[in-house]
Amino acid sequence: xxxxxxxxxxxxxxxxxxxxxxxxxxxxxxxxxxxxxxxxxxxxxxxxxxxxxxxxxxxxxxxxxxxxxxxxxxxxxxxxxxxxxxxxxxxxxxxxxxxxxxxxxxxxxxxxxxxxxxxxxxxxxxxxxxxxxxxxxxxxxxxxxxxxxxxxxxxxxxxxxxxxxxxxxxxxxxxxxxxxxxxxxxxxxxxxxxxxxxxxxxxxxxxxxxxxxxxxxxxxxxxxxxxxxxxxxxxxxxxxxxxxxxxxxxxxxxxxxxxxxxxxxxxxxxxxxxxxxxxxxxxxxxxxxxxxxxxxxxxxxxxxxxxxxxxxxxxxxxxxxxxxxxxxxxxxxxxxxxxxxxxxxxxxxxxxxxxxxx
Numbered sequence: 179x180x181x182x183x184x185x186x187x188x189x190x191x192x193x194x195x196x197x198x199x200x201x202x203x204x205x206x207x208x209x210x211x212x213x214x215x216x217x218x219x220x221x222x223x224x225x226x227x228x229x230x231x232x233x234x235x236x237x238x239x240x241x242x243x244x245x246x247x248x249x250x251x252x253x254x255x256x257x258x259x260x261x262x263x264x265x266x267x268x269x270x271x272x273x274x275x276x277x278x279x280x281x282x283x284x285x286x287x288x289x290x291x292x293x294x295x296x297x298x299x300x301x302x303x304x305x306x307x308x309x310x311x312x313x314x315x316x317x318x319x320x321x322x323x324x325x326x327x328x329x330x331x332x333x334x335x336x337x338x339x340x341x342x343x344x345x346x347x348x349x350x351x352x353x354x355x356x357x358x359x360x361x362x363x364x365x366x367x368x369x370x371x372x373x374x375x376x377x378x379x380x381x382x383x384x385x386x387x388x389x390x391x392x393x394x395x396x397x398x399x400x401x402x403x404x405x406x407x408x409x410x411x412x413x414x415x416x417x418x419x420x421x422x423x424x425x426x427x428x429x430x431x432x433x434x435x436x437x438x439x440x441x442x443x444x445x446x447x448x449x450x451x452x453x454x455x456x457x458x459x460x461x462x463x464x465x466x467x468x469x470x471x472x473x474x475x476x477x478x479x480x481x482x483x484x485x486x487x488x489x490x491x492x493x494x495x496x497x498x499x500x501x502x503x504x505x506x507x508x509x510x511x512x513x514x515x516x517x518x519x520x521x522x523x524x525x526x527x528x529x530x531x532x533x534x535x536x
Contacts, residue, residue, distance in 0.1 A: 200481050201319040205326030211368060213331050231331055235324075249396070256394045268293050271426035356499050360492050367488055371407050374447060379403030382420070385439045390424055390432050398423060402440075406447075408483050409467050413444055462491060 212234055219230040260267075269286065276282035330337065342350055383399035386392045398420050405412035417440040424432045462470070467487060474486030 196478070199478070201322035202326050203481060203485065205323040206330055207368070208323065208327040209330035209334070210364070211372075212327070213334060214365075216331055227332055231328055235328070252396055253400070256397045260394050260397065264293055267423070267426040270429075271422060274425050274430045277430070356496055359499070360495055363491060363495060364488055367491070370452070374406050374451070375403040377403075377451065378406045378416075378443065378447070381443050382416075382440070386420060386424075386436075389439070390428065390436060392420075392424055392427060394423060409471050409487055411471065411483075413440070416440065462487070462494065466490060466494075 216227065216230045216234055219225070219233060220227050223230070223233075225233075268290075272282060272288045276288075282288050342353070345353055379399050379402065382402040383395055386399055387395035392398065401419060402416035405416040408415075417437060420440065421433050421436045424436045467490070470486040470490035471483050474482030474484070474489075476482070478485075
């Protein structure tokens, strides 16, 4: 009885501090992505794990600094121009709609109303009087993210042993097996998403900059790439943003072209890149995907939408393992690739006893 009371109290406590989770969740994702690379450097270069972590993080920091040095001024300029010219863009957009679809008597007034509506929803710098507090909170979140990812990489085995000790000894092999298979699926999913973000950003920038001559092509392309990780809604939002900005700059003539380009890029991803290069690491019914995304948004906002699909896929894998479908072999999860699981694909938190030592 005491254990159940303690468990309920723990769940209640964790629910009420849920606002502090995002930096730790993002840190866990970084640790999950970087652990194989850290172990590779540790084995091949024969340096302690701590030194391998330092090498990897310094390399990533230098790469990010280089990208910011090269692309930062261009992105900052486009964002500044996009904000300062919002009145002109809104006026051009409303004017194009008025000429192509229905007559709007007061075009300047409609454009002003549109700007006010957008500012009320997204907030402008004039409304962000607490910008200093937001900046400091963001910096703290980034610091927590980096520190937590470092500790999760170095102490990955200890974390796994900590959770395993709460399970009966006879259940630990089953949990380890399920976790290893979940790791294979999630690893393919995460790396596939990173590849899709890169591909979509590059493709969107190419046709927005060179074909449609948009002034803010780089910013829109980067946003389009990152919106790819939001299932269903992300591509729709990306296409809408590019179309609206295109219409505001060049009129209604470019709207259909932008929609067609985004649609073709999405089709190529779905039917060429994903099946042949990435593979369908996550096999979920479309209705399950939509339901999971909506549940994630209600539960944890934008972060919930991002992790909804991996969480739903992990739950499906566990259910398929414990209750195999009638047309599959016992304890053979549906949708997983036929591949051997070795130390390189072992889940970080439940690593074998021959752990890497710093």
